[in-house]
Amino acid sequence: MRKDKKVRGGVVLRPRLRVMCHGETALGPGRVDLLEHVAETGSLRAAAARMDMSYMRAWTLVKTTNRWFSRPVVEVVRGGKTGGGAKLTAAGWEVVGLYRRMEKQSEKAMKGTWGKLRKLLHG
Amino acid sequence: MRKDKKVRGGVVLRPRLRVMCHGETALGPGRVDLLEHVAETGSLRAAAARMDMSYMRAWTLVKTTNRWFSRPVVEVVRGGKTGGGAKLTAAGWEVVGLYRRMEKQSEKAMKGTWGKLRKLLHG
Numbered sequence: 001m002r003k004d005k006k007v008r009g010g011v012v013l014r015p016r017l018r019v020m021c022h023g024e025t026a027l028g029p030g031r032v033d034l035l036e037h038v039a040e041t042g043s044l045r046a047a048a049a050r051m052d053m054s055y056m057r058a059w060t061l062v063k064t065t066n067r068w069f070s071r072p073v074v075e076v077v078r079g080g081k082t083g084g085g086a087k088l089t090a091a092g093w094e095v096v097g098l099y100r101r102m103e104k105q106s107e108k109a110m111k112g113t114w115g116k117l118r119k120l121l122h123g
Numbered sequence: 124m125r126k127d128k129k130v131r132g133g134v135v136l137r138p139r140l141r142v143m144c145h146g147e148t149a150l151g152p153g154r155v156d157l158l159e160h161v162a163e164t165g166s167l168r169a170a171a172a173r174m175d176m177s178y179m180r181a182w183t184l185v186k187t188t189n190r191w192f193s194r195p196v197v198e199v200v201r202g203g204k205t206g207g208g209a210k211l212t213a214a215g216w217e218v219v220g221l222y223r224r225m226e227k228q229s230e231k232a233m234k235g236t237w238g239k240l241r242k243l244l245h246g
Binding site for chain 2: 010011012013014015016017018019021022023027061062068069070071079091094095098099101102106107108109110112113116117120122
């Protein structure tokens, strides 16, 4: 997953983007990480384990995230021989891609100003 | 203070910028709001009240924030006739200004991509 950039001597700028729908989180850093782990592992259980998260917690996150979008972002097959396979849908790939692009755009746009702020900090 | 922009039907993108020093928060949305309230009220107690925060909590935040920067961002006079006046230093004004500029730069840079992501959401 995306690592926070070390900028200098342990001083980092961490932009966290959160999409709120009617006061609830529809998408944020944790959910996007989870989606990427699902894409990489093909399993919600493995994705949850990677994030030190219970399967039920991951299941709830995926279920609620799916609900916020017009089309589901993750397709889950509960149980079965494989113990629950999961994969990103086309919409899911698009969502993750757009979110990561926003992060990059944000970081790039702030770079000069962040350099100025950083100079005012110790370390 | 800065309101989160309503984008459409209760769907908002909330970029929260956090400056981390050696794993600890040096600056984030809450601290910057507090600094702005200090600037507006000239009092740490009034600034804390505006944020539904105890005076001691505000005092701790200001003290630790001051420590992260090469020059203090807030000058506090504890007790006294006025019950503790406080004001932003020149460095404080600079820090708040740079932080708010980063927020604007971030939002502007993400605007087009956010429009695309927003279309995938209900509401």
